[in-house]
Amino acid sequence: MKVLLGNVLLLAIVVHGTAAADDPKKLRLITWADYAPAEVVAQFKQETGIQVEVTLSNNEEIISKLRATGGAGFDLAQPSQDRITGVQREFGVYKPIDLSQVKVEQFSPEILEVTRKNATLDGKLYGLPYLWGADGLVVNTKYAKVADYPDLCRADLKGKTSLRLRRPVLMAFAFAAGKDPFALYGDPKAYAALMESVGATLSACKSNVRFFYDNKDQLLNGMRSGEIVAAMMWDTGGWTLNRQDPNIQFIVPKSGAMGWLDTFALPARGRNDAAAYAWINFTMRPDVAAKITNAVGNWTAARATENLVNPKFRAQFNASFPGGAFKDIHWYPAIPSGVEETEGRILDRIKAAN
Amino acid sequence: MSTPDLSVDALDKRFADHVAVDRLSFAVERGSFFSILGPSGCGKTTLLRMIAGFTHPDSGDIRIGGRSMREVAPNRRPVNMVFQHLALFPMMSVGDNVGFGLARRGVNRTERTRRAAAMLERVGLAGAAHKRVDELSGGQRQRVAIARSLVLEPTLLLLDEPLGALDLKLREHMKIELKQLQAAFGTTFVYITHDQSEALVLSDHVAVMNRGRFEQIGTPQQLYYEPATAFVAGFVGANNRIAGRAVSVDGELVELLTPQGWTVRARRSGAIAAGDEVAAFVRPEVASIELDAGQLRPQMARFTGEVQSLLFDGANSAVLIVEQQSRFEFRVALPQTGRLADLKTGARVSFGFDPQRAICFAAAAAAAAAAVTAAVTAAGAGSAHV
Amino acid sequence: MSEPSGHALWQRRMMLAVLLTPALLWLFALIILPHVQLALLSFRERIAPRTYAASLMQYRTFFAEPLYWGVFVRTAIMSALATAMTLLVAFPVAWIIAKVARGRASSLLFVLCLIPFWVSETVRALGWLILLRESGVLPTLLVRLGITAVPVELLYHNATILIGLVYTSLLFMVVPLVSSLESLDNSLIEAAYNLGAKGPAILRQIVIPHAAPGITSGCIVVFMLTLGNYLTPNLLGGKNSQWFTELIYTQFIVRFNWEQGAAFGFLLLALSTAMVALGLRVSGQRFVDVMRRA
Structure with missing residues (x-):
C-alpha cells in the first residue's frame, strides 16, 4: 500500500510541478547522481543566467516519472541510450532533437554515431550522447583472482561477491556463456530460452552472493570493509576504490565489458527547450566536459578533452582498456519491447531462488 | 468457646508518611456480623486488604479459622470479598461470574452450573444465570457479588463499603437484605464502612476505628449509649x-x-x-x-x-x-x-x-x-x- | 437546549457539510480516485505499443507464476508472525506502563517506545544494518566475547526481517494496549485472585477479554503496516527479503508494467482486507469498536 500511496503522492507532486509558472531562467534537469557537478552548474548560471534545478534519479525512475506525466515536469532527461526508442514507442514521453540547435562539432563523431544508431525512431533522433562507461568486474586482487563473470560463482568466493540484480547482469552472463544476447533481440523465443538458461545459472549462484546491491555506496562500502572481494560493477566505481586501495581494480572480463551510454533526451512536454540546448552545448564544450570527467570519472561524448582531464584517470582508463574502448566493449543496443518483460520474470525468479 | 473465625494479633502496617494500622488485636466470633466503622483514612481499608491478603502486614498475625495466614497467598485464603464497586466481571454472564471461583477449584461445568444456579436462587435471582452483568439493577448486582463469594463457602466474607455506590433508597433496602442474607447463610461477615447507620443497623458487633486503632468494640447499643471515648x-x-x-x-x-x-x-x-x-x-x-x-x-x-x-x-x-x-x-x-x-x-x-x-x-x-x-x-x- | 427551528437545522446541516468537505475531497482525490484508476489499469493488457485491451491477464499471471503467489503467501505469513511477535513483546510493556509503573516512570517508558520514531524508518533500518552486518557492532562483539570464532553475518535472515518489523511496529501495538489496559479496573484482578484464580487464569479470563478490542486494533494496525512495509524487509532481508510490496515497486518503477503492478496492489489490498475480516471474526469484535480504540 505504501508503494501505491507513494506513487500517488509522486503523481501529485509532479502534477504540482507542472502547474508552476514558466520561468525562462530555469532548467529542470532529471539525471543521475554526480552528473551535474555543482561547479559546472554554478558556471552555467554565471554565463547564461539559467538556474539548473537538478533531480537525482536513475533510468527506471526517469522513465516512470516521465510516463506518469506524459513527459512533463522536466525540461531535460538523461536516460541510457538503450532506453529511448523502446520507451518512446510505448509511452511517447520524448520529443525529437532539433540538430540545428546543437553544436554537433563538439561531439566525438564515433560516439555520436553509436547514439544515432540506437536512438533513432521513425527517422527522428531522440537522444544525444553525454557520458559513457563500461560494466565489468571490480576485484580486490589481494583476496581473489577473477577473470570473468562466472568466476563470481566460484565456491571459494562463497558469500563474498555481489551483483546488481538488473538486466546488465543477464547480458553479462549471456556473453560469458559464449552467446550474444543482442543478436537474439529479434527472436523472442530464442531470447527467452537464452534468458532461462542464464537465469538458472544465476539462481544457482545466488547463495554465493552476499547481497544484491541497489546503489553504488552499498557496494563500495562492502568492498572497502572486505566483506565483498569481487563484484560486477561499472568502471568509475572500481577506479574510485583503486585510488583508495591499489589492491582493488576494475577488470575488463574475458568475455568483454558492457558499454553503457547515457544521453540527453527532451521530455515530450518540457517547456524550456532553449535552456536544454544551452545546457547541452555548454557541457560539451571541451573545458566544461573535462571538468565533468574530472568530477564524475567517466568520459563524456565531447571530443578534444583528452589533454584536459586528470592524467590519473587517463592512466586508469588505458590500463583497463588496453585495446581502446571500441574494441573491448559490447555496447547496449536499443531494447525492443517485450524483451524486458521476459527479463523481468527471470530476475524475479533469481530474487526468489533459494 | 469455639475458635473465632478471625483473630488478629498485634497487626502493624506503616506507610512512608503515616501509620495505617497500629498494633491492632481483635477477634470475630463465628457466624457474627462484625463491622469496622471509621472515617476515611482511619486504616480500615488497609486492615481489610491485609485480611484478604492484598497487602502484607509489617508485623503481627492474622488467623482465619484458627490458621495463620502469614504465608498464604490471597488466592488460597478461605476468605472472599465483596468489593466497593462490586468488581463483577463484565465479560462474563451472571452464571459465569458466580461459577468463576468454582471453576478455579476444578469443579466441572455441569456441577458448576448447578451450584451457581442454586446459589442465585438463594439470593433471589433464580433464572438470571444467562444474563449479562449490565442488564442487572444495582441491587441485583449486589446480590450477584455476594452470591459469587458465598458459593465458595468461605470462612469469612469481607465487605468493603459495598453500599456506598447505591442511592439512598436502595441503600436502606440493601441494608435489610444484607442482614437477612447473613442470617440465612450464617457466614461470618466482616464489613467496613464510614456510615455509622449501616454499622449500627447491620452488626452484631462494631469496632470504631481511628488512626489505626480501635477506639471501642461493642454492640451498637453499647457504642451509642456508652461511648468509651x-x-x-x-x-x-x-x-x-x-x-x-x-x-x-x-x-x-x-x-x-x-x-x-x-x-x-x-x-x-x-x-x-x-x-x-x-x-x-x-x-x-x-x-x-x-x-x-x-x-x-x-x-x-x-x-x-x-x-x-x-x-x-x-x-x-x-x-x-x-x-x-x-x-x-x-x-x-x-x-x-x-x-x-x-x-x-x-x-x-x-x-x-x-x-x-x-x-x-x-x-x-x-x-x-x-x-x-x-x-x-x-x-x-x-x-x-x- | 430548545428544539431547533427549521432554519437553524438547515444552517447546522450546511455547517456540517462545509466542515466535512475538505475531508471528503481528500478522501476522494487521494484515495478513491487513484484506486479507481489502479483498478482500471489492473484489468487491461498491452497488445501493441500504446494499445491496450480489457483483460484478466494480470491476475492470471499472478496465479500462473508460482513465484508471485509464493511471495504473496510468504508476505502474509511473515506479517502474521511479526504481528504475533509484536503482541507478545508489546503486552508486557503495555502492562507495565498501564498497571505497574506510576507517574513519571510510566511516561518515561512511553517515551522509550516513541524514541525509535524520532528518526525516519530509513535511518532506523540503516541502524540495524550497522549493528548486524558481518563487520558490524554485534558480530564483532560476539567474537570479542568468545561466543563465535569468526564474525557471523546476522543480516539477510528471516529472523532479522522479523526483528526489524517488530521493532518498527512496537509503538502501534503498545498504544492501543495501554489504553485498553488502563481502563481495566484493578479490583477485577483482585476479585479474581480473591476467588482463587492464579495469574494465567486471570490473564486468560479477565485481562485478555477486557483488552480484546485493544489487542484486535493493535494487531490490525500492525498487520497492515507490516504487510505494506517496503523498506525494512528490503534493507534487512537483502537478497532474501521477497516482500510483496517489492514486487509491486519493481513492476511499477523498474519494469514499467503498471498493469501488473496495479493488479498486485489490488491483490495486496484484498489480502489485508481478508485478514482484518478474519481477525475481527476470530476475536468476535466489531470493526467500529476496534477502530475507536486505535
Whole structure:
C-alpha cells in the first residue's frame, strides 16, 4: 500500500510541478547522481543566467516519472541510450532533437554515431550522447583472482561477491556463456530460452552472493570493509576504490565489458527547450566536459578533452582498456519491447531462488 | 468457646508518611456480623486488604479459622470479598461470574452450573444465570457479588463499603437484605464502612476505628449509649458537643463552664480533676424542649433559648436552639407525637437534659474528636438512629 | 437546549457539510480516485505499443507464476508472525506502563517506545544494518566475547526481517494496549485472585477479554503496516527479503508494467482486507469498536 500511496503522492507532486509558472531562467534537469557537478552548474548560471534545478534519479525512475506525466515536469532527461526508442514507442514521453540547435562539432563523431544508431525512431533522433562507461568486474586482487563473470560463482568466493540484480547482469552472463544476447533481440523465443538458461545459472549462484546491491555506496562500502572481494560493477566505481586501495581494480572480463551510454533526451512536454540546448552545448564544450570527467570519472561524448582531464584517470582508463574502448566493449543496443518483460520474470525468479 | 473465625494479633502496617494500622488485636466470633466503622483514612481499608491478603502486614498475625495466614497467598485464603464497586466481571454472564471461583477449584461445568444456579436462587435471582452483568439493577448486582463469594463457602466474607455506590433508597433496602442474607447463610461477615447507620443497623458487633486503632468494640447499643471515648461519642450518632473547663467535680458529676460563660453538668467518664479542659456530649433525644420550663422533668438542668431553625425529618426531626446567655447552638429532638410541630423560628423555649445522661470526657481525647464531631453532627441530620 | 427551528437545522446541516468537505475531497482525490484508476489499469493488457485491451491477464499471471503467489503467501505469513511477535513483546510493556509503573516512570517508558520514531524508518533500518552486518557492532562483539570464532553475518535472515518489523511496529501495538489496559479496573484482578484464580487464569479470563478490542486494533494496525512495509524487509532481508510490496515497486518503477503492478496492489489490498475480516471474526469484535480504540 505504501508503494501505491507513494506513487500517488509522486503523481501529485509532479502534477504540482507542472502547474508552476514558466520561468525562462530555469532548467529542470532529471539525471543521475554526480552528473551535474555543482561547479559546472554554478558556471552555467554565471554565463547564461539559467538556474539548473537538478533531480537525482536513475533510468527506471526517469522513465516512470516521465510516463506518469506524459513527459512533463522536466525540461531535460538523461536516460541510457538503450532506453529511448523502446520507451518512446510505448509511452511517447520524448520529443525529437532539433540538430540545428546543437553544436554537433563538439561531439566525438564515433560516439555520436553509436547514439544515432540506437536512438533513432521513425527517422527522428531522440537522444544525444553525454557520458559513457563500461560494466565489468571490480576485484580486490589481494583476496581473489577473477577473470570473468562466472568466476563470481566460484565456491571459494562463497558469500563474498555481489551483483546488481538488473538486466546488465543477464547480458553479462549471456556473453560469458559464449552467446550474444543482442543478436537474439529479434527472436523472442530464442531470447527467452537464452534468458532461462542464464537465469538458472544465476539462481544457482545466488547463495554465493552476499547481497544484491541497489546503489553504488552499498557496494563500495562492502568492498572497502572486505566483506565483498569481487563484484560486477561499472568502471568509475572500481577506479574510485583503486585510488583508495591499489589492491582493488576494475577488470575488463574475458568475455568483454558492457558499454553503457547515457544521453540527453527532451521530455515530450518540457517547456524550456532553449535552456536544454544551452545546457547541452555548454557541457560539451571541451573545458566544461573535462571538468565533468574530472568530477564524475567517466568520459563524456565531447571530443578534444583528452589533454584536459586528470592524467590519473587517463592512466586508469588505458590500463583497463588496453585495446581502446571500441574494441573491448559490447555496447547496449536499443531494447525492443517485450524483451524486458521476459527479463523481468527471470530476475524475479533469481530474487526468489533459494 | 469455639475458635473465632478471625483473630488478629498485634497487626502493624506503616506507610512512608503515616501509620495505617497500629498494633491492632481483635477477634470475630463465628457466624457474627462484625463491622469496622471509621472515617476515611482511619486504616480500615488497609486492615481489610491485609485480611484478604492484598497487602502484607509489617508485623503481627492474622488467623482465619484458627490458621495463620502469614504465608498464604490471597488466592488460597478461605476468605472472599465483596468489593466497593462490586468488581463483577463484565465479560462474563451472571452464571459465569458466580461459577468463576468454582471453576478455579476444578469443579466441572455441569456441577458448576448447578451450584451457581442454586446459589442465585438463594439470593433471589433464580433464572438470571444467562444474563449479562449490565442488564442487572444495582441491587441485583449486589446480590450477584455476594452470591459469587458465598458459593465458595468461605470462612469469612469481607465487605468493603459495598453500599456506598447505591442511592439512598436502595441503600436502606440493601441494608435489610444484607442482614437477612447473613442470617440465612450464617457466614461470618466482616464489613467496613464510614456510615455509622449501616454499622449500627447491620452488626452484631462494631469496632470504631481511628488512626489505626480501635477506639471501642461493642454492640451498637453499647457504642451509642456508652461511648468509651470522646471520639466514639462524637462519631456514632448525632451529639451536642459542649467544650469548656471543669469547674468542679462532685463524685460522678462534672460541672463545666464554656468560654462563653454557659455552665452545664455531665456524668464523668474517666478521671477528671477541677480545672481540666473537658467536653460534654448530649444526644439530641436525651434533651427535651418545652414552651413552659415547668413541663421539664425535675431532674433536668433547665435553660432558655430561641428557636434558630427547625430541622424537619419525619421521625428524626429536631430543633436548633440558641442558648440565651452563651449563644451556644444546641440540638434537641422533636417529640415524635407531633406536639410542638407548630413551633416557629424565633420562638422562646425552655430546654433541658438530665446530667446523668450527658457524658463528659477529658479534653486531651476530646480535642482529637472535635473536628470529626462537627462534621458528623452536621451530617447526622438526615441519618437514622437506633 | 430548545428544539431547533427549521432554519437553524438547515444552517447546522450546511455547517456540517462545509466542515466535512475538505475531508471528503481528500478522501476522494487521494484515495478513491487513484484506486479507481489502479483498478482500471489492473484489468487491461498491452497488445501493441500504446494499445491496450480489457483483460484478466494480470491476475492470471499472478496465479500462473508460482513465484508471485509464493511471495504473496510468504508476505502474509511473515506479517502474521511479526504481528504475533509484536503482541507478545508489546503486552508486557503495555502492562507495565498501564498497571505497574506510576507517574513519571510510566511516561518515561512511553517515551522509550516513541524514541525509535524520532528518526525516519530509513535511518532506523540503516541502524540495524550497522549493528548486524558481518563487520558490524554485534558480530564483532560476539567474537570479542568468545561466543563465535569468526564474525557471523546476522543480516539477510528471516529472523532479522522479523526483528526489524517488530521493532518498527512496537509503538502501534503498545498504544492501543495501554489504553485498553488502563481502563481495566484493578479490583477485577483482585476479585479474581480473591476467588482463587492464579495469574494465567486471570490473564486468560479477565485481562485478555477486557483488552480484546485493544489487542484486535493493535494487531490490525500492525498487520497492515507490516504487510505494506517496503523498506525494512528490503534493507534487512537483502537478497532474501521477497516482500510483496517489492514486487509491486519493481513492476511499477523498474519494469514499467503498471498493469501488473496495479493488479498486485489490488491483490495486496484484498489480502489485508481478508485478514482484518478474519481477525475481527476470530476475536468476535466489531470493526467500529476496534477502530475507536486505535
